[in-house]
Amino acid sequence: MKLTDISGGINEWFSGEGPLGDVVISSRVRLARNVAGYKFLAACTAAEKAEILKKLKDVVMGLDFQGDEVFYIGIDKAPILEKRFLVERHLISQHHAFGRGPRGAVIARREFFTAMINEEDHLRLQVLKSGCQLPACIEQIDRIDNAIEEKIEYAFSPQYGYLTACPTNLGTGARVSVMLHLPALKITGQIEKFLNAAKSLGLAVRGLFGEGTDAAGDFYQLSNQVTLGVREKEIAERFEKTIIPEIVEFEHSARKRLLAKEPSVLDDKISRALALLKSAHLISSQEAMFLLSHIRLGLNMHEHQGASTPAIDRLCSLGHDGGSVSEHCRLSIATVNRLFLLTLPAHLQLNYGKELDSTHRDALRAQIIRAALNG
Amino acid sequence: MQCEFCQSREATIHLTEITDGVRTETHMCEQCAQEQGVGSKNYIPLNEFLNNLLAAGPKEEEAAMPGESEGPVCPRCGWTLDKLQEKGVLGCPYDYEAFEQQLKPLIKKAHDGAVAHCGKIPTRTPKDSKREIEITQIRRQLDEAVRNEDYELAAKLRDKLAGK
Numbered sequence: 037m038k039l040t041d042i043s044g045g046i047n048e049w050f051s052g053e054g055p056l057g058d059v060v061i062s063s064r065v066r067l068a069r070n071v072a073g074y075k076f077l078a079a080c081t082a083a084e085k086a087e088i089l090k091k092l093k094d095v096v097m098g099l100d101f102q103g104d105e106v107f108y109i110g111i112d113k114a115p116i117l118e119k120r121f122l123v124e125r126h127l128i129s130q131h132h133a134f135g136r137g138p139r140g141a142v143i144a145r146r147e148f149f150t151a152m153i154n155e156e157d158h159l160r161l162q163v164l165k166s167g168c169q170l171p172a173c174i175e176q177i178d179r180i181d182n183a184i185e186e187k188i189e190y191a192f193s194p195q196y197g198y199l200t201a202c203p204t205n206l207g208t209g210a211r212v213s214v215m216l217h218l219p220a221l222k223i224t225g226q227i228e229k230f231l232n233a234a235k236s237l238g239l240a241v242r243g244l245f246g247e248g249t250d251a252a253g254d255f256y257q258l259s260n261q262v263t264l265g266v267r268e269k270e271i272a273e274r275f276e277k278t279i280i281p282e283i284v285e286f287e288h289s290a291r292k293r294l295l296a297k298e299p300s301v302l303d304d305k306i307s308r309a310l311a312l313l314k315s316a317h318l319i320s321s322q323e324a325m326f327l328l329s330h331i332r333l334g335l336n337m338h339e340h341q342g343a344s345t346p347a348i349d350r351l352c353s354l355g356h357d358g359g360s361v362s363e364h365c366r367l368s369i370a371t372v373n374r375l376f377l378l379t380l381p382a383h384l385q386l387n388y389g390k391e392l393d394s395t396h397r398d399a400l401r402a403q404i405i406r407a408a409l410n411g
Numbered sequence: 412m413q414c415e416f417c418q419s420r421e422a423t424i425h426l427t428e429i430t431d432g433v434r435t436e437t438h439m440c441e442q443c444a445q446e447q448g449v450g451s452k453n454y455i456p457l458n459e460f461l462n463n464l465l466a467a468g469p470k471e472e473e474a475a476m477p478g479e480s481e482g483p484v485c486p487r488c489g490w491t492l493d494k495l496q497e498k499g500v501l502g503c504p505y506d507y508e509a510f511e512q513q514l515k516p517l518i519k520k521a522h523d524g525a526v527a528h529c530g531k532i533p534t535r536t537p538k539d540s541k542r543e544i545e546i547t548q549i550r551r552q553l554d555e556a557v558r559n560e561d562y563e564l565a566a567k568l569r570d571k572l573a574g575k
Contacts, residue, residue, distance in 0.1 A: 070504065079488045079502035156500065178531070185533050191504040194540040196518075197528025199507060201500040203514060204521045206507075208530040228441035229423075238523060264518065265525020265551070 037107040037145065039118055043386045046374045047125060047147040053370075054167015058336040059284045061215040061255065062164055064126075065173040065272070067181055068200045068209035069159040072189040076201040077137070077154055086138040088158050095187045096142045096151045096159075099180065105145040112139050117391060120382035126164065128152055149180065157201050157209075159184070168280055170212060170272040178268070197264065207264030212271045214280060215244070219254040219333040220290035223305060224298075230286065234258055237279065244325075253325030253376060258283075288341075291333070295343050303347035306334040310351060314409045318398040324379050324405065332372045339369065354409060367409070375408055416443035485509040527551075546575050 049062040070076060074088055097108060111119060111132060119133040128141050132155040139154035152160040161184075163177040191199040197207040205211070221227045234241050244255040258279070260271050294302045309330035313319070319327075334351045337343035354367045377383055379401040385392050388400060412422045415438055422438035482492050490502030492513055501507070507514060519526050529548045532541055549572050556565040 072504070075488045075503040076501055076506075078494075078498050078500045079490060181531075182534065185535065189535060190533055192533050192536065193504070193507060193528070194536070194543050195527060196507055197530060199504040203501070203507075203518050206518060207522065207525070207528045210530070225420075232441060261521075262523045262525065264522035265527060265529050267530040267548075 037105075039109075039121055040386060042125075042145070042147065043121060043383055044378070046370065046377055049126070049147065049164040049166045050373050050377060051166050051370060052373050054165060054169055056280065056284050057167040058340045058369075059216055059218070059287050060168040060280060061217055062126075062166055063168055063170045063173050064162060064164045064213045064215070065170065065177045065268075066211040066213075067159075067161045067177055067198075068157040068205045068211075069161065069181070069184075069198060070191040070200065071158050072191045074158065074191075077156070077158065078201065080137075082137055085154055089138045089140055089153050091188070092151070092153045092159055093140055093142065095184055096153070098187075099183050101144060101149070104148075106142050106149070107145065108140055108142050110140045111135075112137065117382055117385055121386050124377070124380040124382050129155060129160075131155060132160075149176075157205070168214065168276065170214070170276050171269075174212075174268055174272045204261070205263055208266070208268050208271070210263055210268045210271060211259050212275055213257055213259035214275060216256045216258060216283060216287075217254055217329070217332065218256055218283075218287050219329045220294055221287055222254050223301065224290045224294060226286070226290060230256075230283065238262060239279070252322055253329040255325075255329075291337055291341060291343075295337065295341070295345070299345050302334075302337075303345050305330040306345075306347040306351060310347070310409070313405050315406070316402045318395065319402040319405065320394075320398055321379065321381055321401065324401055325376065328372055328376055328405075331367075332369060332376075335367065335369050335372060371408055375405055379404055412438050414438065414440035414443050416440070483510055483513070542575060546572065549575070 049064075052058075052061070054060070054062070071088060071091065074080070074084065077085060077088075080088070093108060097106065099106075109118070109122070111122075111128065114122075119128070122128045122141070122143075123130055123133050125147065127143050127147060127150050129152065132139065132141065132152045135155065137154065139152075141153065142151040143149070148164055150162045150164075152162070161177055161180060163173045163180070165173050193199055198209040200206050200209055218227065218230065221230055231241055238261055240259050240261050242257045242259070244252055244257065258275075260275075262271075309327040313324070313327050313331065331351065334343075334348045338348050338352050351367065378387065381397055384397050384400050384404075392400065414420045414422045417440060420440035420443070422440055424439050424441065424444045426437040426439070426444075484491050485502055485506050486509065487505040488502035490506050490509075492510060495501060495506075495510070501510075515526060527547050528544060529551055532544050536544075549568055553565055553568040553572065556562075556568060
């Protein structure tokens with residue numbers, strides 16, 4: 037399979053169709069595992085790493101994914117553009133893309149599952165779903181983990197649980213995270229409150245592409261830090277029952293407040309975003325994400341809160357011939373999500389078929405967005 | 412109340428400091444508090460975290476005796492605490508035993524006080540170990556039930572523990 041088979045489309049987890057999808061973009065669970073009888077990767081020779089890679093690749097590729105196709109990519113030999121594409125797509129981590137030595141990834145064609153082999157640990161399993169679906173992620177990753185464990189013995193201690201290269205992942209080895217879209221909290225200046233609350237709950241907050249990235253497009257990734265002394269299901273339940281509902285409520289009330297008290301602020305953001313995106317001929321990735329975020333906010337407020345303001349109505353009537361605003365916008369949230377992904381640098385270049393300098397990328401990005409918004 | 416720093420936003424953080432018996436109060440907004448470094452960072456880089464914890468060990472003493480042993484060495488992979496500090500990761504699963512004394516405070520700090528696993532157990536784990544883990548898990552639930560004053564659940568858990 038070639039990556040261009042998937043690079044032109046949107047993946048399931050970014051479809052915006054999952055539960056609470058107007059705020060919760062996706063849910064993800066990762067498990068860190070190591071094979072018993074081997075050293076951790078930092079102490080392994082290249083030959084040992086290659087042996088671990090072969091062993092795990094054979095096991096994971098041999099699993100029964102109930103009809104879902106999986107494919108393997110040798111990350112150490114992959115071109116840099118493909119590695120960047122996989123990071124943009126959230127299929128592998130930055131660490132895996134730009135690490136060293138023999139390593140690879142088994143990826144499900146529908147992109148709900150990845151096994152990173154020889155990342156920081158021998159095996160990092162990942163299950164991604166659209167919207168707020170953590171229990172389903174836990175259930176699916178547990179099934180896959182059990183199937184692997186039938187064939188391979190993991191490094192495990194009764195005292196410390198699953199043994200990981202870094203003590204911060206010890207125990208369950210489980211990292212639960214959700215990707216959130218919080219534009220109204222940002223516009224109303226309340227994002228610091230969210231960040232402080234997350235911190236006080238012992239959660240890590242990162243940007244769209246994980247560690248060390250900023251919150252471009254008002255996307256925030258929230259994850260647990262404690263992996264020892266707590267059960268996998270408890271971590272997921274805490275997110276699902278306590279943390280997520282509160283954040284969603286916080287963002288929703290910020291949206292309502294904007295609509296009731298500061299409709300001109302909201303309309304200004306949406307109108308500026310629309311005007312620029314519809315007419316710009318050069319647009320950077322950062323600027324595109326910033327502006328698309330406001331378009332996504334407007335569409336979601338129309339669909340989920342029934343909001344109607346001059347700017348939202350204009351947004352929703354895009355592509356209509358002056359007729360009345362239909363219940364379902366022609367410009368869909370799925371289209372905006374698609375633009376977020378397809379205009380990322382590696383996506384642009386992979387779909388174009390060759391590497392481009394930044395000016396050409398900015399021109400191509402602007403062209404794709406204009407075509408989508410101007411019909 | 413207005414933020415004392417920006418004089419515009421509402422103060423939502425109220426800091427009380429007592430120095431030499433003198434009490435001072437500072438009122439600030441979330442943004443200024445962040446800028447003033449009140450509270451900790453959202454995410455502490457791993458290396459910084461490890462350095463802070465491991466630096467508390469007897470390093471100075473060892474440095475004063477060059478040529479002498481520089482702390483424990485894992486007999487299986489040759490890893491040392493210096494290497495852990497340098498690379499941010501361990502060398503092999505056995506390091507958890509080899510450096511247990513030094514790692515335990517670090518583990519405790521990273522995991523909110525926890526030092527024992529509570530969660531999934533591999534199906535191929537020997538029965539004895541499985542029992543040991545299950546007992547630890549029930550004890551933890553029991554402690555929590557007592558803390559929440561749920562004595563009915565606590566009694567059930569106590570019976571379950573007695574049956575193990």
